[in-house]
Amino acid sequence: MTISHLLDELIHSTYYRDQVAWIERLPERAAQYAEPKQPLHPTLTSILEALDIRQLYTHQTMALDAVRAGGHVVIVTSTASGKTLCYNIPVLETILEHPGTRALYLFPTKALAQDQLKGLLRYREALPDLPLLAGTYDGDTPPNTRRKLRDEGNIILTNPDMLHQGIIPNHTRWGEFFSSLKYVVIDEIHAYRGIFGSNVANVIRRLTRICRHYGANPQFICCSATIANPQELAENLTGVPLTTITGDHDGSPKGPKSFVLWNPPHLDDSMVERRAANSDARDLMVELIRRRFPTIAFVRTRNGAELLYRYCQEGLQHHSPSLARSIRAYRSGYLPEERREIERQLFEGELLGVTSTSALELGIDVGSLSASLMVGYPGTISSTWQQAGRAGRGTEESLAILIAHNTPIDQYLMQNPKYFFGESPENAVIDPSNPYIVLGHLRCAARELPIGVEDETLFGEYAPAVLDILQESGQVRPLNGKWYWTGGGYPASDVSLRNINDNTYTIVDTTGDENQVIGSIDEIGAFTQTHTEAVYLHDAETYFVDNLDLAQRIAYIRKADVDYYTQSITEANIRVDQEEVQRKWNKTGVHFGDVTVTTTVYMFRKIKFGSRDSIGYGNLDLPPQDLQTNAVWLVPPLGTLKKVKEAGRLPVEGMLAIANVITEVIPLFSMCDVVDIGGTVDSSNTGVPTLFVYDKYPGGLGFAQKVYDIMEQVVEGCWTLIHACRCEGGCPSCVGSPVPIYVQHGPDTEIKGRIPDKEAALVILHDLLGKEPYIPKPVTHPRVSMVEVAALPEAPKREVKPLPESVELRIRQRVQGLKKK
Ligand SMILES: [Zn+2]
Structure with a gap:
């Protein structure tokens, strides 16, 4: 069978x-082969033959030709398509022709680097004379091997953390390596997104600067899984233009x-x-x-x-x-x-x-x-x-x-x-110029090499303003057009690539005999995911949070076999600080800019795995948090709101339903977690219930920015999800759970205890998307409030300032904090 x-x-x-x-x-797909423009180095040909590789697939050939022509390349291929040959062939060929050549391979994890090393060593087994010294350089590498690799290795496999904390800051010992560095291979670039990706992009900029200093100008060869924007991601990550070889050219055979x-x-x-x-x-x-x-x-x-x-x-x-x-x-x-x-x-x-x-x-x-x-x-x-x-x-x-x-x-x-x-709609999003992230890397960079004026822009638009602040606090000093590090210490150890290092909380596992630190989390995450009595998921394991100690910034957790997870219930008020850009869409406007979100996490809901039933609530007593970030907002047209009211329904309930759905839908278009973004409805800035989607990280990470670009698709996604749900009047699988009756701060007291209004949401979505008008089911209980819809005020005028005041204040506070260390 x-x-x-x-x-x-x-x-x-x-x-x-x-x-x-x-x-x-x-x-089934037959293999497609192609001949490179110039034949392979004969030694390489015989090595490949010994490994039973007699022909190259189309995409491998294209990659080889592009790299030989001196360009930066990103290759987008499926699993098991032979993508490693896309970089190993040009690298090995160059090493055969010029034995002193060096290459740096970056993998997101140590395990992957080790697996890839096994592959490389097979080339040397095939030809013991091959002038190849390759090795993994990470936390597990013994000191002797490290020295040998640094001095003689021509392919070094490492991870971004090691590059950031171990290699670049000690570049003087790596002078030989950097001056002959010809290739930087970054595999699995789709893993570099969000905070991690934004930090890695800055590490790459530091690497580029060091290479230039040693007179090298390495070529980037990147590989990505299928995503919507491989080229955009690779260019944001490396800061250079690249040629993309898409999956259409994948010549590997498939059953x-x-x-x-x-x-x-x-x-x-x-x-x-x-x-x-x-x-x-x-x-x-x-x-x-x-x-x-x-x-x-x-x-x-x-x-x-x-x-x-x-x-x-x-x-x-x-x-x-x-x-x-x-x-x-x-x-x-x-x-x-x-x-x-x-x-x-x-x-x-x-x-x-x-x-x-x-x-x-x-x-x-x-x-x-x-x-x-x-x-x-x-x-x-x-x-x-x-x-x-x-x-x-x-x-x-x-x-x-x-x-x-x-x-x-x-x-x-x-x-x-x-x-x-269909075509992948998922965008991998990073924001290398987030001022909070840039701050840490500018400190590292200044210590590594004085920062010249021409380098400032390498670190984004806010870099000059951040350097000015660093100067005021005595951490850098200008001399002959360059910034010199005067801050002392080892700034790379202040920067974790996986956090925006603001008010970090430590997560301590108390399960075993000895307490064990298993990670850290920023304050927003700590309040929403590791509050007391939360169920925290880590490494596919469920943990119960016994206590979130605010004074010591520690979450104490222990392993627990529970059949539910928790979802914090927050209330957010939004203040628009500065609108940066807006555009017309259908009858409405989409806006993007800087906002301050004041969030109170006041309770949590226990939800059963699988069925998603609410099985209980708990109260929390946590102070409100201010977050300066980016948001995209959508102001519903007055005509649309009028239609909802004429149907006897409350506009705000329809907008709340859309806000609940939109945070579920966005991960389908941009590679983020539900915890990376927030959605809320707020009337205080525009006078009408306005839908806000914001990044849950200070300074923003590009998620809201991406949503601004693709708002139509996202709203269409919301409609599809709500429209297709077969429930009667809204359920937790479409428009979300009931608004808890305990809400204290919300302005709309009458909507408490009710599931957001699916029918109102559909009226609004049909109108926004220009579909034929939606006729809602008749209302059984009147939902309309007597509050009149206020006229839409003018959009705030745009003003340009170098660094948002609130951001500047936070950056100053943080710099002071770093100084005290
Ligand atoms: Zn439903």
């Missing part, structure tokens, strides 16, 4: 009737694959609850393994991986005890030896199944599996393709099934397969 026969059988069984929302048949969107059925006629995704996953996995199809199942949490493993084992026990022994669970909590053992067993076909967290998604080769089950949407399209790509390496037939949870995003995907299988 082939896997497509099994799929047919499943689809046509009565039990599973109507559960397949979509099948995308991805056809046929059926990609199924699988939606568990409703449990009853109320159309609210669905059967748990985990239960369908177990049945499918047992079925696949019974027929001897090696299968991997991806789940979101470690707990989930263990549970599914136990269920499958029980299920298989009925058929054969030996089959039950042929599956394992795989997750990041296991010891490295255990994990290597499972990888080996999978690779050699000793195992038929594994249930895993995303730990197995990247890099590591596990051989050829027949099927990949994804229990719930993995969060981004590129992750989904990576997980689906775990099945069907080579040209064999394979199956991928995405099993939906009953959540807004999962259900959106089930209803909009074109979204998933």
Whole structure:
């Protein structure tokens, strides 16, 4: 039996009737080869032949030609398409021609760097004379090896943290390396987004400056998974223009694959609850393994991986005890030896199944599996393709099934397969010029090398203003047109690449005998995700927060087996500080600018995993927080609001519904988490209930900026999600949970205790999107308040100042704080 026969059988069984929302048949694709413009170096040809590579795929050839022509390149390819050859070939060729040449390879994790090193060493096994000394340079590298690599290594594999704290600040010891640095390879660039990406972009700028100092001008070779904006991301990251080689040129062969969107059925006629995704996953996995199809199942949490493993084992026990022994669970909590053992067993076909967290998604080769089950949407399209790509390496037939949870995003995907299988709409967003991020890197840069006037702009528009502040506080001093570091210390140790280092809280795990620091979180995150009694997810494990100590800035957490998660309930008031730009859209305007968001986290909701039922509330006593950030806002036209009122409904309830949905929808268009952005409705700036979406980081990180560009798509996404939900008058899977009755600060007391108004939201969305007018269901209870809609005031006039006053104040405070260290 082939896997497509099994799929047919499943689809046509009565039990599973109507559960397949979509099948995308991805056809078999033959390999496409191409000859480079100039033949390969003969030694390289013989090495490749020894490794059984006799021809290059189209995209590999294009990359080689582009790099040989001296350009910077970004290659966008699928999993297992042979992308590493795109950089290894030009690098090795250059090393063969000019043995002194050096290359720097950057990977987001140590594990990936180590896996790639294994690949490189195979070239030397094929030709022991190859003048190649490659090694990983990270926290695990012993001092002797470090020195040898630094002095003689021609390919150094490292990660951004090591580059930032270990390599660039000590560049004088690396003079030899930097002066002969010809290539900087940045693999998996889609991993560099948000705060991490914005910081890494600044590290790259520091690297570029150091290279220039040593007379080198390295070429960048970047690789990315499929995202909407690989070129934009690569250019923001490296600061140079690049040539893009898109997936259209991917010449690697592929076997046929059926990609199924699988939606568990409703449990009853109320159309609210669905059967748990985990239960369908177990049945499918047992079925696949019974027929001897090696299968991997991806789940979101470690707990989930263990549970599914136990269920499958029980299920298989009925058929054969030996089959039950042929599956394992795989997750990041296991010891490295255990994990290597499972990888080996999978690779050699000793195992038929594994249930895993995303730990197995990247890099590591596990051989050829027949099927990949994804229990719930993995969060981004590129992750989904990576997980689906775990099945069907080579040209064999394979199956991928995405099993939906009953959540807004999962259900959106089930209803909009074109979204998933069409062109990727996901944008990876970074903002290298965020002044809070630039501050840290300017301090590092000044200590590394005096900053010349021509370098200032390298660090973005706010860099000169930030340098002035650093001068006032005595950390830099100008001399002959250059800024010199006078601050002392080792500023690189003040900058973590994963935080905006403002009021950071430490997360301490008290589970074991000894307390263990497992991470840090900024203040906004601490209040919303690690408040007392919160359930915190870390490394796919659930933790209970015993206490958030505000004075010491520590969250004390411990491992806990809970079947719910928590969602903080916040109230946000927004003040528009400065509008930067606006544009007309249909009958309305979309605006973008600097805002101050005052947030109070006053309670939290407990939500059951899976069903998303609210199972309780808790009160919190936390002080309000001010956040200076960027926001995009959408002012509904007066005519639209009038229509809502004429239908007997409250505009603010419709806008609240849209605000709830929009924060769920945005991650479909921009690679961010729901925790990166906030959405709220506020009337105080415009006089009408205005929808605000803001970045939850000081200075903003580019999410709201991206939403400004693609507002139409995002609003269309909101409409699709609400429109497609089959509930009566709104439910937690579309317009959100009821506004809690305990709200103290909100102006709209009458809407408390009610689910936001789905019908009002649809009236507004139809009008905004220029669809035919929506006729709402008649109101059972009058919702209209007597408050008249005020006239829309003029948009505030734009004024230009070098650094927003509020930002400047914060930067000054922070600089003072750093000085005291
Ligand atoms: Zn609904």
